[in-house]
Amino acid sequence: MTLEARGVSVSVGDVRAVQQVSAAFRPGQLSAIIGPNGAGKSTLMRALAGLLPVQEGEVRWQGRPLAVLSRRERARTLAYLAQVEALPEGSTVRDVVSLGRGAGEWLWGLFPPHPLSLGHFSAGDEAAIEGALKRTDTARFAGRRVSELSGGEQQRVSLARALAAEPQFLLLDEPTNHLDLAYALNLIGVLRQEVGAGLGVVAVLHDLNLAARADWLLLLSEGRVVAQGGPGEVLTPEHLQAVYGVPVAVLRRGERLVVVPEG
Numbered sequence: 083m084t085l086e087a088r089g090v091s092v093s094v095g096d097v098r099a100v101q102q103v104s105a106a107f108r109p110g111q112l113s114a115i116i117g118p119n120g121a122g123k124s125t126l127m128r129a130l131a132g133l134l135p136v137q138e139g140e141v142r143w144q145g146r147p148l149a150v151l152s153r154r155e156r157a158r159t160l161a162y163l164a165q166v167e168a169l170p171e172g173s174t175v176r177d178v179v180s181l182g183r184g185a186g187e188w189l190w191g192l193f194p195p196h197p198l199s200l201g202h203f204s205a206g207d208e209a210a211i212e213g214a215l216k217r218t219d220t221a222r223f224a225g226r227r228v229s230e231l232s233g234g235e236q237q238r239v240s241l242a243r244a245l246a247a248e249p250q251f252l253l254l255d256e257p258t259n260h261l262d263l264a265y266a267l268n269l270i271g272v273l274r275q276e277v278g279a280g281l282g283v284v285a286v287l288h289d290l291n292l293a294a295r296a297d298w299l300l301l302l303s304e305g306r307v308v309a310q311g312g313p314g315e316v317l318t319p320e321h322l323q324a325v326y327g328v329p330v331a332v333l334r335r336g337e338r339l340v341v342v343p344e345g
């Protein structure tokens with residue numbers, strides 16, 4: 083059940099944004115893609131989700147090229163959350179989370195169905211919706227309109243919608259963007275819980291101290307892989323200084339690494 087990039091190169095316009103990237107993302111693991119602005123993180127993520135064509139190499143899911151999966155199959159398998167998710171105006175939190183069931187098309191950013199057009203859900207659907215609301219701590223405002231929520235709360239609703247689809251892999255582009263410290267840690271906590279239950283999670287993260295909480299990291303620079311492996315292998319002063327161009331200290335605090343810029 084591995085999601086794998088094999089020698090993947092992706093061009094966006096005239097820019098070769100991702101160059102010969104090989105990496106394997108595993109279920110039951112929180113993987114973080116890190117690197118400076120313009121390193122190709124979002125582009126790689128979109129290629130992993132099957133949303134961008136790959137010019138070289140291929141993305142494989144369970145050993146099969148992703149390209150052979152139908153869009154429906156892909157939507158069931160991989161849930162992708164973009165940096166900025168547009169939530170349907172006027173809908174309640176429960177409506178939005180319900181879109182995760184039987185609304186795979188919408189998950190891919192296509193044709194958002196009007197919430198009123200949603201049909202009846204099976205007991206299994208209802209359980210998935212309630213479970214996702216509960217696990218993301220959004221159940222307490224399930225009846226509120228999403229437009230009335232804070233950015234951080236909306237981000238959790240988007241996550242709940244993705245989880246309601248019960249995907250096997252969750253691909254998140256900067257899920258902690260706009261989140262305060264507590265919300266960001268809480269989100270990582272929610273992801274850790276899902277990973278503990280077997281989900282594969284790949285997240286683009288800018289905050290290296292959040293990335294230090296991942297199981298596995300992929301460090302990109304100028305579209306290429308600089309390092310991959312556990313936090314101890316990737317978050318080294320040498321790698322970080324080479325890539326970000328500022329001196330960095332990496333301290334150990336108990337089990338965890340702490341990255342401190344020294345510039």
Ligand SMILES: Nc1ncnc2c1ncn2[C@@H]1O[C@H](COP(=O)(O)OP(=O)(O)OP(=O)(O)O)[C@@H](O)[C@H]1O
Nearest residue numbers: 094095096097099118119120121122123124125126
């Ligand atoms: N639509 C586009 N048209 C042209 N170039 C693009 C487009 N999208 C991305 N690029 C270029 O591709 C490269 C990688 O961009 P990408 O967004 O994948 O980087 P990133 O690591 O996610 O950056 P950031 O941390 O700033 O979000 C950059 O040089 C960027 O300018």
